[in-house]
Amino acid sequence: MGWLKSLALSIVPAVLVALPVPVKAAETIVFPVGKMNLEISLNTLENYAETGLLPDNQPLETYLNWFTPSEQRQVRELLRTRYSFDTKATAQLLKSPMVASFLEYLGGLIQSESGENGSEAIYDAIIAATATDPEGFNIIEILRQFPAESIHLDLEEALDTMVRVVSLVRQTDTVITSLEQLALSEVTASSWVDFNQMPDLRQRGSIEVSKQTLSLFDWQRNRQFEADLYLPNQVAENIATEKSTPVIVISHGLASERSRFEDLARHLASYGFAVAVPQHPGSDYQALQQLLAGERNDIFEVNQFIDRPHDISYLLNHLERLNKKELKNQLNLEQVGVWGHSFGGYTALALAGATIDFEKLQADCTLENKIVNPSMFLQCRALELPQSEYQFRDPRVKAVVVLNPVNSGVLGQLGLSQISIPVMMGASSGDLLAPAVIEQIQTFTWLTTSNRYLVIKRGDSHFFDVNQSNVSEIPGMGGLLSPGVEVTRNYMNALSVAFFGTYVTEDLEYKPYLQAAYGQEIGEAPYTLSVLKSLTPTEFSKVVSGNISRN
Secondary structure, three states: OOHHHHHHHHHHHHHOOOOOOOOOOOOEEEEEEOOEEEEEEHHHHHHHHHHOOOOOOOOHHHHHOOOOHHHHHHHHHHHHOOEOOOHHHHHHHHHOHHHHHHHHHHHHHEEOOOOOEOHHHHHHHHHHHHHHOOOOEOHHHHHHOOOOOEEEEOHHHHHHHHHHHHHHHHHHHHHHHHHHHHHHHHHHHOOOOOHHHOOOOOOOOOOOEEEEEEEEEEOOOOEEEEEEEEEEHHHHOOOOOOOOEEEEEEEOOOOEOHHHHHHHHHHHHOOOOEEEEEOOOOOEHHHHHHHHOOOOOOOOOOOHHHHHHHHHHHHHHHHHHHHHHOOOOOEEEEEEEEEEEOHHHHHHHHHHOOOOOHHHHHHHOOHHHHHHOOHHHHHHHHHHOOOOOOOOOOOOEEEEEEEOOOOOOOOHHHHHOOOOOOEEEEEEOOOOOOOHHHHHHHHHHHOOOOOEEEEEEOOOOOOOOOOOOOHHHOOOOHHHOOOOHHHHHHHHHHHHHHHHHHHOOOOHHHHHHOOHHHHHHHOEOOEOEEEEOOOOHHHHHHHHHOOOOOO
């Protein structure tokens, strides 16, 4: 899947009561070129989407030539791609604060005939398109529903935005190619390890696992939530063991839920970890469903920046009580690991000691940054909090794994430099919501802890938690399912066992897996895997500039 279609599949469903078709319907797009206003009919645009041809002397051709032939094909595919969403649910989603903010930006590019912000007209057009054809609609059909005879497009700003996005995509490919070469140099410099003679950590471990659901109520915060607890059989059966069982907590991302991480939880538990997976009410899949049903006004509660890390600390307190009463002190709650995806990555890093950097966040919260890095629409919501020195560090947490974390603005270099425990940070080159170069690769260089690992999955997307079993829960989002989702899940299963085995269980037999050679060993199509033990800010600057030598 091309990057442009991936971007559309990531954002359109998130920005896409029935309303009648408007009396007026757009027929042309008007855009200024110098002192002139040029026009392109929607029929011409539709023909271009189908055939790739434009009429002679069509000015748009000049701008399209900036893109490579491959990127032009992706533009056409984007124009043809059909979406299908419930009209009422779409209306609710479009009114939520983060999405409304994005529509306001689009309205600055796509304006009314009088030159005013077109966000309301865009809203009406999307709603009308969802109600017109039950088999779905494409972008051109949304444009036809624009309630005016013509659409005025700020072509210069639109192309500038597209150029920034394309430039970031191209830079990502260049940076990751350079990092892959650095990983190869680490392989050359390391001692040879025969991984064929070692256990394959991608395979489920030998320990049987049981599952129970815990209901928790934190009366101090008046907050109720549930958590699934996966126990290795020796704990589940209350069998006394010489070694206590280490604990891992998994934190899901925005609009996700704990059930989507059952495979990872069972995998870790099969290697002897007790694994707890809490649900974070207020930023989970239920919150999304309530928004779509009109039962709430936002997919996200601002206090989630505070509540999420507190959820996990409260869960650990609950497990301590459970450990004394029912589990015969078999859990080692002084040696805890936290695994987090996306917004759950922020949660894990906060528990590891990272602090919110309001000053940097304020500076980073510009429209330009939000458009190339959509995760900033979420991160900038933290500015709505009282600006205090929040401390979420839980001393029981000894190591964290974060995949596709959102953290560059809300935590920043100052916040991330506070972490002193081991960190493994995972990035996906095809992540258009939390771009790898900005949100993981650069922020990885801000970590000062001595034990840190950067994991890069080339070609994979942001949606680790979307798989064959749950993609049907998210209408219109089937295109988000990566073709090699099981491959990348195997990567993270194996590396998580090795990392937590090394730094939580403190079993040095796992340490050989934490190197570039192991990434090369298990990497397979369609996504390659690279593991780096370190990357300094200076090295990152050299990578970006193309000077990748490492002494």
